[in-house]
Amino acid sequence: MSTGTPRKDVPGEGESAQDEVLQRQQGREEAGEHEEDDGVEEDEAPTHLPFAPSSELLDDVTTVDPSYTISLIRQLLPQGSNVEKEFSAKQAAPEEGVKSAQLGTKDPWEECGCILWDLAASKPQAELMMKNLVLEVLLANLHVTQSPRVKEICIGIMGNLACHESLVNAISMQNGLIATVVGQLFLDDSACLSETFRFLAAVLRSSASVSWAEALLPDEILSRVLWIVGNTLNSTLLEKSIDFLSTVIDNQDVTAILLQPLIKVGLVDHVISLLASEIEKLSDESKFDRSVSLDLILHFIEELSATDSCLEVMSSSDKLIQVLYKIIKLPDKFEVSSYCASVVIILANILADGKRIVPSLSHDLPFLEGLFDILPLVCDDNQARNALWCILAPLLAQAQGIDMNSSSLNDFVSLLLGKFTLMKDDLENHRVDKEVEMSAEDAYVKHGVSASLSAICRIMERWIAEKSSRSEEEAALTESTIENARKLLTYCQNYDA
Structure with missing residues (x-):
């Protein structure tokens, strides 16, 4: 569970909140002015966490004087509010023993808020803040302020508190x-929205997830979430909003409450349209900095394709098939190699549920060529490699059953001979030790490989028989090709996974 404001490097789950604070103490940037674009601003939200000055935030945040933390909360009190009176009644005045924060020249409220934002990542400090009415103070500010920066800081502090x-x-x-x-x-x-989505993702992963999921149920709220996902030009906000949606899919209790309502208001169509939009930008080099966004979108669609209710909608989407088709047929796969794993997993899930598209894809040679070209790109990803062989199996089986004319058969054999080295390299690098008990995953991919090789055998046998029956002059012209075809046929016949 990550803490802090939007940033590029998110620590792994094994890192503590305190560790994250220590890692973020290099450099500090000011938050810039925000410009809006159709309701969601285009400018990048800061990818850092606002820090306390090094002189004020100790290396070990757990040793920060409690009176200092309390004085920071005091600085955030809205004047004349009910919580100000409550806070004063609970705490002694500064001159009676509470150490006041020594602030710099910038806005005192913002500076104190940023320091508390950091401190909230430490569990002891977060517990101290909770005991000293920090939630009441933050809520009071959210109710009275019109400042986006103040709102961002308040929600950011809450987001770090919610990580505990x-x-x-x-x-x-x-x-x-x-x-x-x-x-x-x-x-x-966008900065406020990013923090809101980060907070919501944190609470949806927690033991309190059900009450928050129920609060998100109204159609106008879910529609607003999808509108933000589909319209933001801010990559940090897109990342946080998709992470929020992924959390909905990952938590079974939350999924039971929110998934069907999200599908009802257009979840699948929204993310497919978003994917299509990102793919269009691949040809525009000035937009390629959004490649991280494309990766996030593909991973999320991969998650959706693993859920039955979403897969049913996805398998009937011609638009999604066209987008995946376009990626697979891209001539230079290395430029999009990071996306290929998700693409083949999504396609494998769709083919398993929607077999209607198998006939149209099975005789599309550029598409099949693109699939073979992906083999070396997913050789180290077992799930993606298995998915790829399980895509090839029904397509090749369908192809060998088609009554192809001589020209089409020649083209098909030419493709298979051209990709023989890729197939052989992949198969030789993934032989299963026969002395080791085969896992369910190994059995699954063995079925896909066996079905694919059987289909290739039938195609090659048919072509060799046809060529062997031709005149001696024509047969001589194709003798070397026939010999290569026999090598491929022999390899497929004798291969034992």
């Missing part, structure tokens, strides 16, 4: 907090 499982229930039970956070989805600022 022991605090999530208390956060969720705070009066009015759920409605207030969900309401931030209707803001028009």
Whole structure:
């Protein structure tokens, strides 16, 4: 579970919140002015976490003086608010023993908020903040402020607090907090929206996920989520919103509540349109910096294709088939090699559910050529490699059953001979030790390989028989090709996975 504001490097699950704070203490940038674009701004949200000055944030945040943290919360109090009175009643005044924060020359509220944002990543500091009314203070600010930066900081602090499982229930039970956070989805600022999605992803992974999922159920809220995903030009916001949707898919309790309503308001169509839009930009070098976005979208569609309710919609989508078809037929696969694994897994899931497209793809030689060209790109990814062989099996089986004329048969054999080396290299590098018990995954791919090779054998036998029956002069012209065909046929017949 990650903490902090949107950033490029997200630590793994094994890293603690405190470790993340220590890793982020290199450099600090100011948040720029925000410009809006059709409701969701285009400018990049900062990819860093606002830090406290090094003189004020100790190397070990757990040793920060509690009075200092309390004084930071005091600085965030909206003047004249009810929470200000409550806070004053709970805490002594600064001159009576609470150490005041020593601030720089920038906006005091923002500086204190940024330091608290950092400190909230530490569990001891987060617990201290919770005990000293930080939620009440943040909620009061969200209710009165019109500043996007103030809103971003408030939600960012809450997002870091929510990364601590022991605090999530208390956060969720705070009066009015759920409605207030969900309401931030209707803001028009990408930095605020990014933090809101990060917060929501965190709570949907927690033990309090059901109450938050139920709060997101209204169609207008889910439609707003999908509108943001489909319209933002901000890559950080796209990343956070897709991560939120992935969390919905990953948590069974949340999936049971939100998946069907999301499908109802157009989840599948929205992400397919988004994928199609990103693929169009591949030919525009100025847009290739969005390649990370394309990777995120493909991984999410891969997740969707593994769910029965989404797969049913996806398998009937001609638009999705066309987009995957376009990627597979790209001439230079190395430029899109990082996408190929997701593409073949998605296609394998669709073919398993929607066999109607097999006949049209089985005699499309450029498409089959593209599939073979992907083999070396997924050789180290067992799931993708298995998916690829399980795509080839029904396509080749369908092809060998078609009554092809001599010209089509020649083209098919030419393709198979040209890709023989790729097939052989892949198969030789993935032989299964016969003395080791075969796993279910190994058995699955063995079936796909065996079915593919059997279909290739039938195609080659038919072509060799046809060529061997021709005149001596014509047969002599194709003798070397026939010999290569026999080598391929022999290899396929004798191969034992």
